[in-house]
Amino acid sequence: MNKVKNVCIVDDDELFQFVMRQHFERLDLVERVQKFTDGEQALQFIKSHLDHPDELPDLILLDVNMPYMDGWQFLAEFVRLTIPAGKHIRVYILTSSTHESDLQRAREFPSLSGYLVKPIGKNMIRELLVGAEQL
Template sequence: MNKIKNACIVDDDDLFQFVMRQHFERLGMVENIHKFSDGEQALTYIRSNLQQPDLLPELILLDVNMPYMDGWQFMREFVKLDIPADKKIKIYILSSSTHESDLQKAKEFPVLAGYLVKPLSKQTIQQLLSELLPAHTD
C-alpha cells in the first residue's frame, strides 16, 4: 500500500498530538509523523529541508491558537518559502472555533487545503490521507 512519506502535526496540545499520532499509526498510511508544539518549530524543520524535498511534509495539520507562533503567523511565513515546484504540501488549519472571522481569515491563504474543526475523527484523517494517496507515487 502506498503511504504518505511525511506528515506534520503542529499543535501545542500534547493530548491532541497523541490522538492524531494514534490515528495515523492505526491507519498505517503515513511513514513519518513529525510533531511540533508551535509554528516556528515547524517552519524551522521545513526551511532546513527545502533542498531535500523527500523530507518535506505532504500534509500539515496546523492549529490556529498556539503560543509563540500561531497558525496565522506560520501561514504568513510559509507562503514566503521557496517550496520546490513539484512538491505538493496540503495544509489544513485546525481550530475549535467556527467563528466567522477565523473562517474569513483562512480564505486569505489560497494555499490552505481546508479549515477543520476539532476534534478530528479517525474517519476525517483517513479521508485526508486517502485524498493525498492517489496522486502520490513511489
C-alpha cells in the same frame, strides 16, 4: 493505498498530538509523523529541509491558537517559501475555533487546503491522507 510519507502536526496540545498519532498508527497509512508545539518550530524544520524535498511534509495539520508563532503567522511565512518543484504540501487548519473571524481569515490563504474543526474522526483522517497520497 500507499502510505503518505510525511505528516506534520503543528499544535501546542500534546494530548491532541498523541491522539492524532494513534489514529495515524492504527490506520497504518503514514510512514512518519512529526510533531511541533508551535509554528516557529515547524517553519524552521521546513526551511532547513527545502534542499531535501523528500524530507518535507506532504500534509500539515495546523492549529490556529499557539504560543510563540500561531497558525496565522506560520501561514503568512509558509506561503512566502519557495517549495521545490514537484513537491506539493497540503495544509489544513485543524482547530477548535469556529469564530467567523477565523473562517474569514482562512479565506485569505488560497493555498490552504481546508479548515477543519476538532475533533475529527478516523474517516476524515483517512480522507485527508488519500488526498495527500494522490499528489
